[in-house]
Amino acid sequence: MPGGQQVWVVSGYDEVSALLADARLSVDKRHSGGGYSGFSLPPALDRNLLNMDGAEHSRIRRLAAPAFSRRSAESLRNAVTGISAATFRTLDENASDTVDLLEAICVPVPALAIGELLGIPADRHGELRDAATAMVTFDASLNGSAMRLVEAVTWLAETFTNVVRSKRDEPGDDLISGWVRARDDADPLSEDELVALAFLMMLAGLENAVHLCGNIFAALLTSKDPLGDWSGRRREIIEAANPLPFAIRRFAVESLTIGDRTIPTGDTVLLSLFGADSDPARDGRPSLMFGRGPHYCLGAQVTDLIVDAVIPELFVRYPHVRLAIPESELEYRSSWRAHGLVTLPVTLAR
Numbered sequence: 106m107p108g109g110q111q112v113w114v115v116s117g118y119d120e121v122s123a124l125l126a127d128a129r130l131s132v133d134k135r136h137s138g139g140g141y142s143g144f145s146l147p148p149a150l151d152r153n154l155l156n157m158d159g160a161e162h163s164r165i166r167r168l169a170a171p172a173f174s175r176r177s178a179e180s181l182r183n184a185v186t187g188i189s190a191a192t193f194r195t196l197d198e199n200a201s202d203t204v205d206l207l208e209a210i211c212v213p214v215p216a217l218a219i220g221e222l223l224g225i226p227a228d229r230h231g232e233l234r235d236a237a238t239a240m241v242t243f244d245a246s247l248n249g250s251a252m253r254l255v256e257a258v259t260w261l262a263e264t265f266t267n268v269v270r271s272k273r274d275e276p277g278d279d280l281i282s283g284w285v286r287a288r289d290d291a292d293p294l295s296e297d298e299l300v301a302l303a304f305l306m307m308l309a310g311l312e313n314a315v316h317l318c319g320n321i322f323a324a325l326l327t328s329k330d331p332l333g334d335w336s337g338r339r340r341e342i343i344e345a346a347n348p349l350p351f352a353i354r355r356f357a358v359e360s361l362t363i364g365d366r367t368i369p370t371g372d373t374v375l376l377s378l379f380g381a382d383s384d385p386a387r388d389g390r391p392s393l394m395f396g397r398g399p400h401y402c403l404g405a406q407v408t409d410l411i412v413d414a415v416i417p418e419l420f421v422r423y424p425h426v427r428l429a430i431p432e433s434e435l436e437y438r439s440s441w442r443a444h445g446l447v448t449l450p451v452t453l454a455r
């Protein structure tokens with residue numbers, strides 16, 4: 106790893122698929138034998154679904170998941186389409202010759218769609234967009250970037266705390282209201298659990314959705330017939346644009362053998378979702394892009410809605426849109442965790 110730690114990478118389809126649902130691998134950092142020190146949030150936010158296993162994880166997931174299906178797919182689709190159309194209108198009004206599609210479309214649409222899903226009031230959407238930009242563009246080597254990230258995390262934590270309180274008094278049709286109402290044998294989600302869940306939506310969802318849209322745009326903009334390719338090859342293009350090449354790191358809670366290797370207790374294991382999907386042995390089986398098993402992505406459906414609302418719209422509005430730089434100059438983030446662009450400059454030319 107960049108910090109010098111040793112990890113195991115598993116990349117075969119059968120192995121990754123089985124290990125995603127194997128209780129001998131834990132997502133909980135406390136099982137790390139090597140003092141794994143990944144990205145850590147303040148403690149109340151850090152105890153979230155992606156750091157929990159077993160009964161602790163399934164209790165929260167059981168309480169949280171039903172709220173996702175409260176709203177009909179159609180009402181959600183309408184909301185996401187409306188957000189996308191409004192964001193494109195803003196782009197139309199401010200369009201100069203060259204724009205960064207990441208900043209203009211790929212960050213705001215998922216940020217506002219997730220905000221809408223959660224129930225963040227519309228008058229906070231401007232600040233939400235700014236906080237999202239600070240999170241997605243964080244780069245430790247840039248002056249002021251760390252400070253902007255801290256401000257964004259603080260703003261999100263405060264805003265989610267306030268929204269949770271207000272939804273207790275005035276529930277709506279959104280995720281946070283659903284979670285506030287959720288009761289499991291009179292063991293409701295605590296205030297900290299509610300805020301951590303809301304925060305996880307931004308953490309787990311936002312960056313992936315932003316980079317997925319950016320990678321798809323880049324793939325289409327470098328193909329000969331962007332939308333012609335899109336309709337027939339949608340699923341294949343989405344999979345190739347996978348922004349999360351690895352599942353969240355896992356730790357071996359007991360020693361286990363994979364192929365001819367024995368992984369000792371406490372070692373860190375990375376499951377390569379991208380490797381698994383491109384393994385010839387996959388042979389037409391389902392993509393593992395959104396994971397599998399107990400941690401299967403809660404945002405997979407929303408992601409589909411975001412992609413469908415955003416991708417064709419660009420080419421319909423701007424049929425002559427093209428990359429403003431040669432493909433070879435596209436710069437990707439220097440990260441093993443996220444496969445995403447730094448910027449995506451395009452010339453809109455109607």
Ligand code: HEM
Nearest residue numbers: 154155309310313314317352353395396400402403404408
């Ligand atoms: C855009 C592309 C996305 C990709 C490729 C993606 C991928 C994944 C994967 C692979 C996992 C499982 C991680 C693991 O097993 O270690 C996951 C979990 C999760 N995702 Fe997504 N995701 C995406 C978008 C979203 C969005 C938009 C949301 C929220 C609206 C979201 C919310 C979550 C949550 C809450 C979890 C944790 C579930 C749990 O631990 O029980 N994701 N995602």
